[in-house]
Amino acid sequence: MSDRRIDRRRALLLGAGAVGLSAIGASAAAGELDRMPGDPTVPADVGAFDLGTPATRHIREKLLHNSTVMQSFAVDHKHKHLYAVQLMQGGIKLRGESAAVSGTARREHGDLCLTRLDLAGKKLGHMYLRGFGHGASLGVEVSGSRTYIWTEADASRKSGYGRGVARVEFADGKVLDSDSDAVHVHHPVKGATGLRPSVDPFNNTLLVHYFDGDGKRRYRLMKLSDVVKGDYTAVHDVAVAGVSGKDVLQGICVFGDYAYAMTGTAYTSESGNNPPSKRGNTYLSSVHLPTGKLHQRKWTQAAYSLDYREPEGLAVWPRSDGKHRLCLGFASGKPGGRRFTVYYKSQ
Secondary structure, three states: OOEEEEOOOOOOOOOOOOHHHHHHHOOOOOOOOOOOOOOOOOOOEEOOOOOOOOEEEEEEEEEOOOOOEEEEEEEEOOEEEEEEEEEEEEOOOOOOOOOOEEEEHHHHHHHEEEEEEOOOOOEEEEEEHHHHHHOOEEEEEEEEEEEEEEEEEOOOOOOOOEEEEEEEEEEOOOOOOOOOOOOOOEEEOOEEEEEEEEOOOOHHHHHHHHOOOOOOOEEEEEEHHHHHOOOOEEEEEOOOOOOOOOOEEEEEEOOOOEEEEEEOOOOOOOOOOOOOOOOOEEEEEEEEEOOOOEEEEEEOOOOOOOOHHHEEEEEEEEEOHHHHHHEEEEEOOEEEEOOOEEEEEEO
């Protein structure tokens, strides 16, 4: 069975009985893979995505500005853009640098390349973020004609991951440092590490995944406008259910009352082991934030035919037709020439 579109069955919302949920939409109709949405109108109490719904291909093996693996991505539904972030490749010399820097040094320092694309995967611009983190998650905030990217910031020199989150206005060709006066780094939980942000544009909330002082994963949902002002009061703060200590977290996102996570590792090793017949260990999970309960956990075989398949990034694509999409990102290709792929599950 082709993985271009495993099925076109109607997707059923699993939100029945949950607090404040509404059933909206069905799966994508035939021939709409390349349709570009208008500005969606969405009720605040959106329901949950059915993680068991078969996945549909949207973008297959496109290139970002650098040659490294995509770490995460997010969708700007208003301006019809996709933003993807990756660790900077080795051999690049930026302003203020005396020589080209290795890929290892870039990773340890938390240097990122942020690419803007259209929704079909065509490159439209890029910028470099030095000292921000690993690029483990992104959020998009649209304010009028301006687009702000929420990303981890204040990278640890030990791990390369961000110890805070920051709001950055995209500017093509710009080089921005995490410790610049132009960057306001937020630390919503004192002493927290491994912060990963995601934005819900309809409820104007910011979800942050973090490790607490005991090394346990948690989700903290806050009002976006409050965070911008430095108020980190939690709407919800719950343990991350559905992700064990052995799982490799590859992406998070938030939509309505639900937080989503994707875990897994490379599908096929560089040596060719773990053949495609096994179809990987990528799992999706959802948590109902008001109760902290695990809503679903499902294995996915989306993009199973990629020669090298590593789950990288999770994002919500809101749509004007109400058929909102939970988008799954995957890396493929050989080292020095990585490509990215996006599949989606429709409400």
